[in-house]
Amino acid sequence: MILRQLYDAVSSTYTYLLADEKTREAILIDPVFEQCQRDLAMIQELGLTLKVVADTHAHADHITAAWLLKQKTGCQIASSVAISAEHVDMPLHHGDHFGVSGISLEVRATPGHTDGCNTYVLVDHSMVFTGDTLLIRGCGRSDFQQGDPAKLYRSITQQIFTLPDDYAIYPAHDYNGRTRSSVGEEKAFNPRVGGGANERDFVQYMKAMQLPHPKKIDEALPANMRSGMPADGQLPDEPDWADIRITFAGIAEVQPEWVIQNQPSVTILDVREEDEQEEPLNGLNNAVSIPLSQLRTRIEEVPRDRPVVTLCRSGKRSSLALGILKEAGHDKVANIHGGILHWKNG
CATH class of the missing domain: 3.40.250.10 (Rhodanese-like domain)
Structure with missing residues (x-):
């Protein structure tokens, strides 16, 4: 399997490319609108065909590129049925499986950061894409957008920490340059939910946090409810003086x-x-x-x-x-x- 981890410096977002080496079919997880050209260039240079774009949740800090990539490639959009976003081809439920030839992802509903958070477990390949539910030595905030710290604790401990310890964790964000962790590491060392913390420990920790309002939430959330489609429904301007x-x-x-x-x-x-x-x-x-x-x-x-x-x-x-x-x-x-x-x- 081909795996690439891409980064958007403005929102500290990770985008993941998964592709089957034989069929050359690909999935993109959590793409960023402004990075669409970069992602398409990588797909073209690797000789891949983008089949599925999947968001782990309705992001508050950036706009998804799902709709734009669908216009460019004809791929399908997948996201949680709980989000009820427009233009979604595959509304995902807990326990569903989706993917491309040679790659299958299991859907685990992991609400608490938002109601529509999903974690995607790569079947038989020891990888899990946790979105904002579980970060490296952290987790998503639970103070806005249907946030619920008790629900988030149960999502992490019952849906992610029940995976084998050696499963690699790939989150949707990291603000300190860390690229991956593991289930075992986070169970032992995560300062919010690891090291034997119980639900009360976690809930009180999360309620005591004082975090600034996400800068882009007023723009990002409405756009992400449209799967990233601009309000006017138009594609972004591109150079038209040449076939670039x-x-x-x-x-x-x-x-x-x-x-x-x-x-x-x-x-x-x-x-x-x-x-x-x-x-x-x-x-x-x-x-x-x-x-x-x-x-x-x-x-x-x-x-x-x-x-x-x-x-x-x-x-x-x-x-x-x-x-x-x-x-x-x-x-x-x-x-x-x-x-x-x-x-x-x-």
Whole structure:
């Protein structure tokens, strides 16, 4: 099985990709709206097909990318039936199983942080995705959005701590850079619910906490009740001047074929050194040549009347040129994928 743990620094959210190595079918758990391009790029680069997006609960600190990913890929949306969110294809009940070919997740209802919290247990693979119910050395708060500390205690102790001790715990958040724990670790060391704490210990601890109101709750909750669909129902704006693909590394790229067909509408910036440009490229007629080592000092030579696509031998140095161009105020820029090595001679 393929497992990737992705991070959104703004909300400290973990998104998880699970994929079967044979069928290449994938599941995304707790995707973040603003990270949709990143997640799609990773899926494409790994040669996967996204089949299911599953949220562990209705988040209060970020907007889910579930609806947006459904528009982009045709995947299905799964979440707790208790949430009653719109656009959900698979309303999940306690005890259900869902997934893709080769990967099955058991649904365990774990309310207490919210009524609609689910924990997903990877069948026979010793992993559990706990959402906000159980965090690493912590747990979700229980002071808003149907929160109930007694219910949360029972969810953790009866639905998560009853799993084998070696099951790896992957939470929806961590605010200190920790990436995973285990059932045994949290049973022993979790300062709120571990080490023999009983329900009264836990409830009194949670009631004594004084936490600030989630900053994004007024925006996030209504959107998440729509599975992340914007209020106007429209997809976010994307660059329309070229057939651009954003890589997992965050680089905007166009294919050489697109450049050949659209040369009059763009400036081609060749950042190779002069001694690399001995042989002309078929179909490349109007390139501006400025070696990368000179680009910062010669940036004013780059025309500003058209978008700029950058070129080098392999596409590596030219990707660095994008940052230099953006710093100088060029907003429509993209790298030519693969550079000279991928150029199709016509």
